[in-house]
Amino acid sequence: MNLPDRWPAPAKLNLFLHVVGRRSDGYHLLQTVFQLLDFGDELRFGVTSDGVVGRAAPVPGVPEETDLTLRAARLLKERCGVRRGVRIGIEKRLPAGGGLGGGSSDCATTLIALNALWGVGLRRAELLRLGLELGADVPVFIGGRSAWAEGVGEILTPLELEDAWYLVVAPPVQVSTASVFAASELTPHRPTITIRAFRTGQGRNDLEPIVRRRYPEVDVALRWLAAHGEARMTGSGGCVYVRVASAAAGRRILEEAPPGYGGFVARGVNRHPLYSLTRDS
């Protein structure tokens, strides 16, 4: 099998996100659609014989103790009795805590890559279970398909979504997912919808009004993008996006971004670039 030298960790968008209930442990039950993008972080793995799992270099904005790639590598090593070690290098392009799933995607890519590089040989379903222990957003990246999701994001139904370009804007804020879900205004009782209803245009992001009120920078971005289409927030924010006709059209809009606002233009994809590296049986 030909393995890459640089391992992609793509971003996701939540095309809608409904909060439909609450589990006894406090986690909220969701309905959402995960759209994978052809843009994301990039990882490198240097396998060693010293048994140590560590970083190749510091990652700005991600302290070592919280880095999900290290936690993923240690979990795989421990559970599968791997003796070898690894140095992990991350080229971060996705803003941490932006609702683009960057940390979760880095984590999934680490599991997929080390499963191959260490010769562990776990199947997709086994990697999915390990991924879920590390975060609710990890399974979709291991499943490797854009998907309809329920539960806390782990009950996945692959979807073929329309070909589309997205302009993604990152306001200069970092939103805490925990504080958004803890907001007193959040009423987790929305009736569930069907995939067919989503396909006819139903669905919104229930967390968006909460984040807009608390982070004026997100409100500014949504009002600016609304002039160009149906602007929406992804996940618990703070990134927002709008569908655009082409990459060039998206870049033209991004040139008008207020000072301090970043962003990128990406294409929606139905498959993760590493999809074929994990076997189903």
Ligand SMILES: C[C@@](CO)(OP(=O)(O)O)[C@H](O)COP(=O)(O)OP(=O)(O)OC[C@H]1O[C@@H](n2ccc(N)nc2=O)[C@H](O)[C@@H]1O
């Ligand atoms: C909201 C979503 C939608 O895709 O995306 P992001 O904005 O993070 O990308 C995810 O469900 C985020 O999942 P994940 O990224 O694993 O969340 P965590 O950081 O572990 O969650 C931090 C805290 O938020 C609360 N939380 C999170 C997810 C959930 N379904 N219900 C919750 O109540 C919990 O209090 C949890 O301790």
Ligand SMILES: Nc1ncnc2c1ncn2[C@@H]1O[C@H](COP(=O)(O)OP(=O)(O)O)[C@@H](O)[C@H]1O
């Ligand atoms: N490799 C990583 N890259 C980014 N964030 C990470 C990583 N590992 C752990 N994290 C932690 O995960 C949190 C959420 O990051 P991320 O998944 O990028 O955003 P979101 O969950 O909003 O989509 C960050 O605040 C950070 O502390």
